[in-house]
Amino acid sequence: MSRTTLFVLLGIFAVVLIFGYTAVIPTNNEPRAVPTNTPGAAAGGGDEAGEGGDSSGAAAAGQSIYDAQCAACHTTDGSDSIGPTWQGLIGSEIALADGSTVVADEEYITESIRQPAAKVHDGFQPIMPVFELNDDDIASLIAFMQSLE
Amino acid sequence: MSSIAATQETTFEGAQDGVFVAEQMWPIRYQLYLVFVALAVGGWMGLGQALERVGVSMESFAGLESYYQGLSIHGVTLALVFTFSFANSLCSLLTIRGFGRPMASTMLLQGSFWTMLAGLVLGAIILLMNQATVLFTFYTPMEANPLFYLAAVFLVVSTWLTLANIIWTYRQWRADNPDERIPLVAFTTLTTYIMWGLASIGIAVEVVFFVLPWSLGIWDNTDPQLNRIFFWFTGHAIVYFWLLPAYISWYMCMPKQVGARLFSDGLTRMTFVLFLLFSIPTGLHHQYTDPGISATMKSIHLVLTFVIFFPSLITAFSIMAALESGGRARGGKGLFGWIFALPWGNPSVSAQLLAMLVFTLGGATGLINASMTVNLVVHNTAFIPGHFHLTVGTAVALTIMGVSYWFVPFMSGKKLFQPKLALAQGWLWALGVLTFSRGQISGGLEAMPRRTAIGEAAYELPGWELSNWLTAIGGVTMAVSGALFFLVIVGTLFLSKEPTEITEIPVGDEPVHGPKESWAFFDRIGQLTVIAVVLIIFAYLPTLISYLPATFESPGVKVW
Ligand code: HEM
Ligand SMILES: [Cu+2]
Numbered sequence: 201m202s203r204t205t206l207f208v209l210l211g212i213f214a215v216v217l218i219f220g221y222t223a224v225i226p227t228n229n230e231p232r233a234v235p236t237n238t239p240g241a242a243a244g245g246g247d248e249a250g251e252g253g254d255s256s257g258a259a260a261a262g263q264s265i266y267d268a269q270c271a272a273c274h275t276t277d278g279s280d281s282i283g284p285t286w287q288g289l290i291g292s293e294i295a296l297a298d299g300s301t302v303v304a305d306e307e308y309i310t311e312s313i314r315q316p317a318a319k320v321h322d323g324f325q326p327i328m329p330v331f332e333l334n335d336d337d338i339a340s341l342i343a344f345m346q347s348l349e
Numbered sequence: 350m351s352s353i354a355a356t357q358e359t360t361f362e363g364a365q366d367g368v369f370v371a372e373q374m375w376p377i378r379y380q381l382y383l384v385f386v387a388l389a390v391g392g393w394m395g396l397g398q399a400l401e402r403v404g405v406s407m408e409s410f411a412g413l414e415s416y417y418q419g420l421s422i423h424g425v426t427l428a429l430v431f432t433f434s435f436a437n438s439l440c441s442l443l444t445i446r447g448f449g450r451p452m453a454s455t456m457l458l459q460g461s462f463w464t465m466l467a468g469l470v471l472g473a474i475i476l477l478m479n480q481a482t483v484l485f486t487f488y489t490p491m492e493a494n495p496l497f498y499l500a501a502v503f504l505v506v507s508t509w510l511t512l513a514n515i516i517w518t519y520r521q522w523r524a525d526n527p528d529e530r531i532p533l534v535a536f537t538t539l540t541t542y543i544m545w546g547l548a549s550i551g552i553a554v555e556v557v558f559f560v561l562p563w564s565l566g567i568w569d570n571t572d573p574q575l576n577r578i579f580f581w582f583t584g585h586a587i588v589y590f591w592l593l594p595a596y597i598s599w600y601m602c603m604p605k606q607v608g609a610r611l612f613s614d615g616l617t618r619m620t621f622v623l624f625l626l627f628s629i630p631t632g633l634h635h636q637y638t639d640p641g642i643s644a645t646m647k648s649i650h651l652v653l654t655f656v657i658f659f660p661s662l663i664t665a666f667s668i669m670a671a672l673e674s675g676g677r678a679r680g681g682k683g684l685f686g687w688i689f690a691l692p693w694g695n696p697s698v699s700a701q702l703l704a705m706l707v708f709t710l711g712g713a714t715g716l717i718n719a720s721m722t723v724n725l726v727v728h729n730t731a732f733i734p735g736h737f738h739l740t741v742g743t744a745v746a747l748t749i750m751g752v753s754y755w756f757v758p759f760m761s762g763k764k765l766f767q768p769k770l771a772l773a774q775g776w777l778w779a780l781g782v783l784t785f786s787r788g789q790i791s792g793g794l795e796a797m798p799r800r801t802a803i804g805e806a807a808y809e810l811p812g813w814e815l816s817n818w819l820t821a822i823g824g825v826t827m828a829v830s831g832a833l834f835f836l837v838i839v840g841t842l843f844l845s846k847e848p849t850e851i852t853e854i855p856v857g858d859e860p861v862h863g864p865k866e867s868w869a870f871f872d873r874i875g876q877l878t879v880i881a882v883v884l885i886i887f888a889y890l891p892t893l894i895s896y897l898p899a900t901f902e903s904p905g906v907k908v909w
Contacts, residue, residue: 201694201772209776210688213706216780220787221710282808325807 262344265337273328276348283328284321287348295322309345310338368445372455376462378760380438383465384431384749385838390473391426392831394419399785399824401804402817414479416802417909422476424485428741429504430469432591435749436545437461437511439594439756440538443601444515446854447535453517461510468503471496482909484800486580487560489573492905495564498556505549508590512542519874530864531872533614534601534856540621541593543878544586547885548629551582563905572899574641581632582889585654589628591741593621595748598701599668602752605857606698607691609675612667614860615867620667622871623660626881627653630888637724643895647721650888654719661712668705696771700751703779704744710783711739714790729800731816732793735786743782747775750834757841758849765849766840770833777830785823792816 266274266286273282284294292304297320302308311318316328333341397410397419407416441461445452452458474496475481481497519531519539531539555576563571600620604611611617633650636642676687693699714736717723727733758765765771795812797803803817871877 201699203689206689206693213703213779213783216783216787217710220783221790327807 256347258340258343259347260344261337262340262342265333265341266344269331270341280324283324286345289348290342290345296320297322297324297326306342309342313338313341368449368451370451370455373441373445373451373458374760376459377438377441380434380441380462380465381753381756381760383434383462383469384438384753385835387426387430387434387469388746388749388831389835391423391431392828394423394426396824396828398423399821399828401802403821404804406804407802415482415909416805417484417800418476418479418482420800421482421484422473425472425476426469427746428485428587428591429501430465430472431749432594432741432745433504433508434465434469436541436590436594437465437508439597439752440515440542441511442756442854443534443597443856444518444538446856447532447538448518448522449532450518450522452514453521454514457510457514457517461507461514464503464507464510468500468507471503472500475500479909486584488580489560489563489571489576490903490906491908492564495561498561498564501552501556502561505553508542508545508549512546515539515542530867530869531874533617533860533864534597536618536872537593537597537601537621539874540625540877541590541597543874544593544625544628544881545590547878547881548583548586548590551579551584551632555579555583568901569904570901571903571905572901573903574639575896575899577636577639578632578642578892578896581635582629583632584635585632586628588741589624589657591745593624595704595745596620596664598748598752599664599705601857602755602855603668603698603701604671604675605855606695606755607672607675608678609671609857611857611860612670613862613867614864615862615871616663616667617860618867618871620660620663622877623657625877626884627657627660629881630884631657633888633892634719634721634724637721638728641896642892646888646892646895651719651721653888655716658712658716658719665709672702694772696765696768696775697751697754699772700754700775700778701748703775704747704751707739707747707779707782708744710786711736711744714739727793729798730793731789731797731799731803731820733799735789735793738782738789739786743778747778750778751775753834753838755851755855757838758851759854761842762848763841763845764847766837766845771837774830774833774837777826777833781823781826781830783823784819785827788816788819788821788823792820 266276275281275285276287278285278287289304290309294302294304294308296302302319308319312328313331313333316330317326320326393411397405397407397413398416400410401407401416407413407419411419413419441452441458472481475494476497478494481487481493483491483493483497487493487498487501515538519535522535559568559571559576559579562568600611600617631650631654633642633647634654637647637651672691673687676690679687679690679692681687681690691698691702693702714732718727718733718736754765754768754771757763792803792813793799795810795816797810797813797816803809803813
């Protein structure tokens with residue numbers, strides 16, 4: 201092997217080693233899907249809920265349920281994560297995995313929470329757990345969703 | 350030094366100066382071919398696993414039932430068959446070379462080959478029938494077909510036959526040479542195998558007393574956690590059984606191959622003695638997150654794990670010293686000039702040099718795994734396969750390929766086919782694994798689980814996409830390199846016309862500081878073994894006591 205070839209090869213090796221492995225630690229501070237969205241969503245949601253007048257108490261209650269049980273999979277800022285985002289969800293038309301469409305009214309939201317697998321949002325895995333929330337909780341969650349326009 | 354002329358296919362027909370005899374050469378040679386068979390099968394699965402990450406399903410890739418079937422085949426063929434048969438093959442040859450006499454028992458040597466073959470064939474059949482998709486760690490309560498465990502027994506028994514043979518040969522030699530130092534090469538194979546003999550007790554107890562009777566239906570239930578303790582009794586030391594044959598090549602053959610002498614006989618003996626003593630009482634570092642084991646014992650094993658890192662540092666020193674003196678003797682000047690003066694054009698040397706370079710990263714990531722608190726971050730993530738493809742998957746595997754570049758010509762009498770391809774093979778593997786492991790390591794730090802069909806995962810986190818692509822690109826590069834390796838080996842065996850120039854096993858001359866300067870106690874193999882046993886008892890008896898009473902309550906499950 202010629203000396204030049206050896207230099208080049210060892211050079212490539214060193215570059216891969218040094219640049220490849222020093223950049224290994226996740227250095228970006230972009231929000232990672234699961235945890236970091238929550239605080240941002242909390243702040244945003246809070247403000248708007250304030251403007252929402254009457255429903256503000258309900259929206260705040262909805263947000264605390266969201267923070268505790270839903271934020272791992274749903275965002276409130278328009279970006280999809282493990283589940284679809286909640287921003288602009290209410291009233292929107294949703295394509296389902298079976299090819300049909302449905303409007304996201306209160307009935308659909310309620311069904312999605314109590315029987316998540318009944319209608320699956322197209323492009324997502326049917327992995328949402330069943331949540332046994334009472335009518336009041338669901339009403340607060342809907343109020344919270346409405347506050348996220 | 351025995352000089353043996355292996356100039357033709359017929360070299361080992363009949364006795365060759367009474368040392369390398371034909372009946373002993375063929376089992377060594379065929380055992381070496383099993384190394385290649387295992388690498389081919391396992392490497393093919395590895396390619397599938399890498400491609401799975403970018404959308405090629407394992408089912409369509411190799412016609413298997415599941416990703417896990419492929420992964421079980423990958424683990425068993427590479428972690429068990431590939432490594433074991435190479436250890437048997439190389440260490441038998443070097444024992445003969447070291448003691449300058451044939452192995453004590455031709456029957457044991459041939460038996461070692463036949464049991465390895467039986468284990469490989471039986472294991473492969475059961476795995477291909479999807480009857481043992483339990484991964485190479487076969488954690489209970491997953492329950493495989495009993496024949497799978499029988500195959501594992503065969504594989505281990507094959508190494509035990511070699512162990513018995515090495516010890517027997519040593520005793521015979523000792524009877525004839527009561528006052529001599531054990532020849533250094535033979536010392537390294539002897540200590541390696543005694544270490545493994547002790548280490549394999551764990552897995553033997555697990556299989557013979559618990560898993561096999563349970564899978565045969567003699568017992569209804571088993572205790573998965575107890576089985577794990579026995580498994581990991583063997584499970585860390587096994588990595589040294591993979592690694593030490595590579596170290597043996599680095600210590601005993603590489604200096605000669607680069608035209609240098611090993612630094613010190615005593616330091617080398619000490620290294621292998623430390624491995625004999627401390628390899629086993631470290632197993633709990635695989636069980637940091639397991640319940641039912643005292644945290645004190647985990648901490649003791651943690652400390653001992655750092656102790657066992659020390660002989661690898663000595664190795665780094667000794668090998669680098671030998672390489673530097675070789676490079677300088679070949680005209681290398683200045684701080685780094687000796688590196689470029691090494692015989693990089695020799696594929697056997699270059700593959701092993703690259704294996705060593707990659708191993709530095711393997712060691713660094715290993716220290717991360719061993720640190721109990723940091724381990725929590727990486728445990729069971731893709732970081733772990735990232736780590737061990739740098740160690741066993743390269744430091745060992747690439748060394749095995751490098752050694753094969755003289756071993757196969759030596760055994761077959763044929764000249765190495767297309768050495769340029771062989772050179773390219775080493776580089777491709779090294780660059781491939783750096784890319785592959787970079788992908789796995791960063792995926793692991795982004796919480797990507799290991800042992801998971803990531804391509805079919807229900808969700809994906811940011812950062813995984815890059816990780817998957819690096820894994821796939823690196824994996825394909827390694828697979829291409831593997832294919833080149835086969836081309837060279839098959840070419841050497843079937844297409845190469847010229848006889849080889851390799852007539853001698855490249856074992857070095859006496860080290861700079863020879864055996865006279867080295868401590869005689871190192872040769873007290875019996876006493877050292879007793880000390881090793883005592884250390885094992887200290888490390889494992891309290892662990893077992895704190896764990897007991899066992900709860901035999903898990904019925905077997907078939908999750909695949
Ligand atoms: C073509 C080269 C190779 C490729 C592309 C490859 C790829 C992979 C991948 C992607 C995994 C991780 C699977 C998972 O966690 O889901 C894996 C696991 C593994 N590999 Fe390799 N590999 C290669 C060669 C090797 C070699 C040479 C060895 C050892 C000598 C090896 C030993 C292992 C072991 C022991 C596992 C763990 C299996 C388990 O978790 O049960 N691999 N390999
Ligand atoms: Cu370990």
